[in-house]
Amino acid sequence: MAFADNLKQLPGVSHLAALQLLDAEGEQLASIEHKPGQIGSLTLYNHLAQFYGAITPDAARKGLELYAEHTEDARANPGKHPNIDRLLEIVATGKVLTVKQVFAVA
Numbered sequence: 001m002a003f004a005d006n007l008k009q010l011p012g013v014s015h016l017a018a019l020q021l022l023d024a025e026g027e028q029l030a031s032i033e034h035k036p037g038q039i040g041s042l043t044l045y046n047h048l049a050q051f052y053g054a055i056t057p058d059a060a061r062k063g064l065e066l067y068a069e070h071t072e073d074a075r076a077n078p079g080k081h082p083n084i085d086r087l088l089e090i091v092a093t094g095k096v097l098t099v100k101q102v103f104a105v106a
Helices: 003-008 039-052 057-066 069-076 082-093
Strands: 016-022 028-033 098-103
Touching (some): 003 039, 016 039, 028 039, 028 082, 039 057
Antiparallel strands (some): 016 098
16 A cells, blocks of 8 residues: 555544654654654654554564555665654664654643
8 A cells, every 4th residue: 555545544643743752761863743744754653652662673664564655765765754764774773762742732
């Protein structure tokens, strides 16, 4: 399936303002915000964190599968898709990122 079709199968993220990605020491490495251009990645990373408990190598492999056609584009163009690049790095290194949800204020 295409990335857009995969996203339709995942839980919504209207309750989130962002996700913070933390390393093993609890330092924030990145943030994925609820804004145009990032909502797909926010949705995907949130799903992975809920299902796997963290962004583990197994979660990263599933994420690369869900990113579908964008994964091959990311492999061919390093730096173009930083959220996919991060998953590729996790698969390659075995590191784990914890995810902290930042909830939207009503």
